[in-house]
Amino acid sequence: MADKFEVDEIDRKILSFLVKNARMPFLEIARECGISGAAIHQRVKKMEEAGIIAGSRLTVKPKALGFDVCAFVGVQLSQSNQYDGVISALKLMPEVVECHFITGPYAVLLKLFCRDNEHLMEVLVNTIQNIPGISNTETFISLNQAIERQVYVKDPSPSPKKAKK
Amino acid sequence: MADKFEVDEIDRKILSFLVKNARMPFLEIARECGISGAAIHQRVKKMEEAGIIAGSRLTVKPKALGFDVCAFVGVQLSQSNQYDGVISALKLMPEVVECHFITGPYAVLLKLFCRDNEHLMEVLVNTIQNIPGISNTETFISLNQAIERQVYVKDPSPSPKKAKK
DNA sequence: CGTGAAAATCCGTTCTT
DNA sequence: AAGAACGGATTTTCACG
Numbered sequence: 001m002a003d004k005f006e007v008d009e010i011d012r013k014i015l016s017f018l019v020k021n022a023r024m025p026f027l028e029i030a031r032e033c034g035i036s037g038a039a040i041h042q043r044v045k046k047m048e049e050a051g052i053i054a055g056s057r058l059t060v061k062p063k064a065l066g067f068d069v070c071a072f073v074g075v076q077l078s079q080s081n082q083y084d085g086v087i088s089a090l091k092l093m094p095e096v097v098e099c100h101f102i103t104g105p106y107a108v109l110l111k112l113f114c115r116d117n118e119h120l121m122e123v124l125v126n127t128i129q130n131i132p133g134i135s136n137t138e139t140f141i142s143l144n145q146a147i148e149r150q151v152y153v154k155d156p157s158p159s160p161k162k163a164k165k
Numbered sequence: 166m167a168d169k170f171e172v173d174e175i176d177r178k179i180l181s182f183l184v185k186n187a188r189m190p191f192l193e194i195a196r197e198c199g200i201s202g203a204a205i206h207q208r209v210k211k212m213e214e215a216g217i218i219a220g221s222r223l224t225v226k227p228k229a230l231g232f233d234v235c236a237f238v239g240v241q242l243s244q245s246n247q248y249d250g251v252i253s254a255l256k257l258m259p260e261v262v263e264c265h266f267i268t269g270p271y272a273v274l275l276k277l278f279c280r281d282n283e284h285l286m287e288v289l290v291n292t293i294q295n296i297p298g299i300s301n302t303e304t305f306i307s308l309n310q311a312i313e314r315q316v317y318v319k320d321p322s323p324s325p326k327k328a329k330k
Numbered sequence: 331c332g333t334g335a336a337a338a339t340c341c342g343t344t345c346t347t
Numbered sequence: 348a349a350g351a352a353c354g355g356a357t358t359t360t361c362a363c364g
Contacts, residue, residue, distance in 0.1 A: 007230065018223035022187035025340060025358095036350050041342065052229035057222055058183035062316040064217035065172065072267065072274060087311045094317035100307040102237065109237060109305065113316045140267040140274065146252045147264035151227040151278045192357060204332055206359065 005050040010035070011043055012154040015053075018044075019150045022056035067113040069120050070142040074106035075134055082133030083107070089131040095123050106138070170215040175200070176208055177319040180218075183209075184315045187221035232278040234285050235307040239271035240299055247298030248272070254296040260288050271303070 007015075010033055017029050026044070030037040047053045062070065077086065083101065086108065090096050098111035110128075114120040120139070128137060172180075175198055182194050191209070195202040212218045227235065242251065248266065251273065255261050263276035275293075279285040285304070293302060 005229065015223065015225055019225060020220070020222065022221035022223045026342095027340060037341080038343085038351080039349055042348080050229070052226055054224040054226050055185075056187035057185065057224060057315055058180065058187045059219040059222055060180055060184060060316060060318065061217055061219050064170065064215070065316060065318065067316050070265070072265070091312060096312055097314050097316060098310065099312035100235070100237070101309040101311065102305040102307050104303070104305040106305070109307070138269070140269045140271070142265040142267050142274070144266040145263065146266065147256060147261055149262050150222055151225060151230060151232055151262060152259035153225065153230065190357060201333055202358080203334080203360085207331080210359095 005047075005052060007047070007052065011047060014040060014043055015047075016154040018053075018056075019153055022058075062113045066115050068116055069114045070145065071112055071114065071120055072140045072142065073110040073112065073124070073128065074138040074140070075108040075110060075128070076105070076136040077107045077133050078135040079133060080107060086131055086133045090128075093123070093127060095119075170212075170217060172212070172217065176212060176217075179205060179208055180212075181319040183218075183221070184318055187223075227278045231280050233281055234279040235310065236277055236279065236285055237305045237307065238275040238277065238289070238293065239303040239305070240273040240275060240293070241270070241301040242272045242298050243300040244298060245272060251296055251298045255293075258288070258292060260284075 013033055014029055017024050017032065026040045027037045030040045033040070044053070062068075075086075077083065087099060090099050090110065093112075095112040095114055096110055097113060098109075100109045101107065102109045112120075112123065114123055120141075124137060124139060128134060178198055179194055182189050182197065191205040192202045195205045198205065209218065227233075240251075242248065252264060255264050255275065258277075260277040260279055261275055262278060263274075265274045266272065267274045277285075277288065279288055285306075289302060289304060293299060
């Protein structure tokens with residue numbers, strides 16, 4: 001489990017840096033936090049073992065790879081007990097980047113990236129609608145994503161800001 | 166702009182590794198790709214400058230930081246021209262991690278993380294509903310996130326596995 | 331555009347307090 | 348647990364093919 005672990009102020013500060021830049025050198029973090037690099041190393045390792053840190057990812061702009069269309073799809077299931085099978089099928093679709101089981105009129109909410117509207121249409125009609133257990137879908141195209149960030153860790157921190165170089 | 170850039174097979178392969186692990190050493194990538202570390206470095210740098218790579222992020226499990234509730238909120242605006250002001254207000258809310266302007270009955274779709282249902286309630290009633298320009302909201306709580314990944318870059322690749330050195 | 335090597339930096343471990 | 352220090356690996360730059 002990932003529970004039963006105390007994340008103190010320094011841990012949060014470490015995370016606040018790494019959440020913004022996963023390749024930030026530990027030594028630089030150490031300087032910002034005022035402790036040694038070894039301490040950073042130990043703390044990060046501990047948080048990884050505790051499951052607080054799930055991994056790290058380079059952020060690629062979908063548009064740069066030719067994925068111009070972002071859309072959310074609300075999915076209704078014909079029988080709610082077919083959830084597992086539907087998930088398995090969705091995992092095989094490279095266009096799907098998120099899949100949630102949600103409350104409300106839709107059982108499942110998907111987020112996906114497609115090359116263009118034609119590609120989106122193809123994915124909806126030829127793939128998603130053909131998955132056994134899926135009865136109906138409703139699509140919301142994202143025209144603009146204004147906010148994209150991680151879960152809140154800590155304020156940017158007043159950073160001791162060494163007076164001068 | 167981030168356009169007008171050709172991402173070739175090697176670039177895609179580099180990205181496919183870094184998308185899964187942003188801290189993967191360039192030299193290790195170099196070995197997998199069969200070219201030198203300097204070449205990897207140059208390509209990554211070029212992709213950063215071209216805007217293909219937006220940055221890198223450590224992935225933190227929200228639950229480990231006490232954010233047990235993930236929810237999507239569909240927001241209707243009283244006047245669609247108030248979009249900018251609404252976005253500014255939403256950016257100040259640490260609970261909001263995504264904000265999209267979408268087609269369909271809702272003008273805006275939010276994704277947010279809260280500590281618990283009480284916190285969610287407070288955010289909805291005391292904060293979101295008070296933002297000028299927001300007329301109505303509908304909330305979908307995510308009971309389970311089954312898929313979480315980046316935009317599709319490339320298949321894991323059969324890795325040419327250098328026959329010998 | 332890739333290579334190879336040099337210099338600076340960083341990582342991960344060990345030892346000490 | 349935290350800090351200092353060491354050897355080994357990595358990042359980054361540069362001139363050359």
